[in-house]
Amino acid sequence: MLDVLIPTKDRPGALAVTLTGLAAQSEEGFRVVVSDQSAAPAEEDPLVASAVRVLRHRGHPVEVLRHVPPRGMAEQRAFLLGRAEGRYALCLDDDVWLEPDAVRVLLDAAERLDCGFVGFAVQGLSYRDDVRPHELEPYEEWAGPVEPERVRRGTGEWRRHILHNAANPLHLAQRHARDGRAWRAYKVAWIGGCVLFHRKRLLDCGGFDFWTRVPPVHAGEDVVAQVRVMERYGGAGLLPSRAYHLELPTTVPDREVECYDRVIEDE
Template sequence: MAQPWPDGRDVGPAGASNGAFGGAALDVDVLVPTKDRPAALAVTLTGLAAQTAPGFRVIVSDQSATPVADEPIVAAAIRILRHHGHPVQVHRHVPPRGMAEQRAFLLSKAERSAVLFLDDDVWLDVHGVAVLAHALATLRCGFVGFAVQGLSYRDDVRPHELAPYEEWRGRVRPERVRRGGPAWARHLLHNAANPLHLAHRHRRRGRAWWPYKVAWIGACVLYDRRRLVECGGFDFWPAVPPRHAGEDVVAQLRLMERYGGAGLLPSRAYHLELPTTIRDRDAECYDYVIADEAP
């Protein structure tokens, strides 16, 4: 894979030189699915416009009742992104056929070596894209990501949910994670503001980021595109009901088994804490795809 971060130097406010943010455009496509949340999407897009990383492309798949690009607040955010040197594409993709199909459509539009799936209710710290790209190029695994944190839970410390935390030491290795196994409990690490509390508890002074083991990561994940496609991406969507949840879990479990994956601390992704647009979660993609695969 071509390195998405061009010069390999450290990035972020801890120990980074300002020169780490210049140079060639990132070989990254940012893929944003959206449906009926123009204000939240505008916040997400303006967060991308403020990134220190240069030249990544943004692709939006819109399933809103009213075309989201017609909303003045979204149109303004798109203009700002383009003004800052980031190409933007907005595709009308209707009717909705579930999030797995929506993500498969976005992936089919991507061309760059790394793809960042970013939900439309996430605000990224200004160094977020640069750190993700540098980490993926350094770790050479299938994916890296920031677990989103809800700051309304800032004072809600949950020691019992932080217990499964384990850092990657050295190379990120492939691992098989399945429901019921000990690694499955890692999903608790990403509840509420747990990523914030983990970063405080395990902080590494002078380091812009460090990797840890995950079950999966939602809402803000950078993938090696070639490897994601090789592992099937989201092409399992016809096998699941249109109303489903957990499509990213399936893709990441498959990718992690072959190439490994890691979460990054400190998380630089913040949840806007809006109500979910996926209210019916009775159909978990895991039950239709992973559970039917050979052990």
Template structure:
């Protein structure tokens, strides 16, 4: 059985100390103590010197959530940043949490319960964008399908019908999905559903992620790339399965992205290049 002491929370950050402080505040308020936080910092000015961040690091330590802040330069892209974090994880579970995400207090408790119940490769919360809470998009919600009878491995590629699930996580779609399919959930209720991928808050079985290659493809992609989480999750999903959880307990701070050049998609290098080589 997985417990909070089995968990490393891995946070990549770059030049967003205010957002990082909010993210860390959400971790400090979690109902589940005992996890560890590892931060990979690629900021121009060390984020550990920011007063708000430093205060949250102290609070986390005081509340039995130790924090390890690592300077990691030069920046070589998000896939390498995530690989660096994975190399520093040593617990059974690894939660990748972006530096602009606030979690409800029960979020980690629910993620652990779901991983214990499903025993798949990963589970995660899609991010709410609450500025879109009144923007209901029925067509984008249509691909929703719950897992029943357990999570199973599946092969998801651009040409497959399952790829259309990516629309489920646009705007405030996770909120509208929960309203439609759950209504008023219990405080720790969760339901697994099928995904194409999940961005921003994903809990992996660390050994299974490593077995599927982790983010080792960083050496084969240009430094300016995007979609590294998509490539890693598709590989894990194909072997062990993965699931999103409703209701989502993760909220996007809706700041401008720090990844402005998306000309190179990791999918093309991991899957298209491999197919061409056969």
């Protein structure tokens, strides 16, 4: 039913933390696929190897695939999506730790909302005391069914991206999600790091096949995929977030080329 798709490059310690978070999930039976573009094979790292063994011991099939040379994040995600088989595909970055019920909650919301994707915005706890009320203003819940939306740069919908800065997801939950409900759905511009797609709907919108239209050094591939899916099927963020960013330096420091400019603007 679910494939967890993880791209990684030269961060074995972070990958091990991410994998152990998956191993502790209350949801059973999901499959994990890792696309490894590290200089040294990630699975040779003792921490990663141990985490893989624990996942397999707990009944989760795991594939750690060497996928070199690197041709950009969009191509790496397209490769991972091509390996997926389940109804849902969780695109999870290699520097995200999930609470033990995170996968179960994502699947429950996906089934109930029946849209293109749901996700947890990753939160950086080093910012937990950095409250930014002005960045929480665009918050808006889905009062009824999740509907398709056209989200483009320069619109009010696009401004929602500031909801996910720093520890804003934590502060949003403290303000809006204190009633004990397992989750509540809200409107997003996009979500980085932890997004559960309805796999066939993502494929209907082209998946990440636009990788051939961008140079190998690029950023924002997740934005393009989600904007396309939202326009046809809708998408939602979930509060409270159960995803935590490890706050390591990015592996994509050169952000001069944004996929949005080369793909969405051209369309």
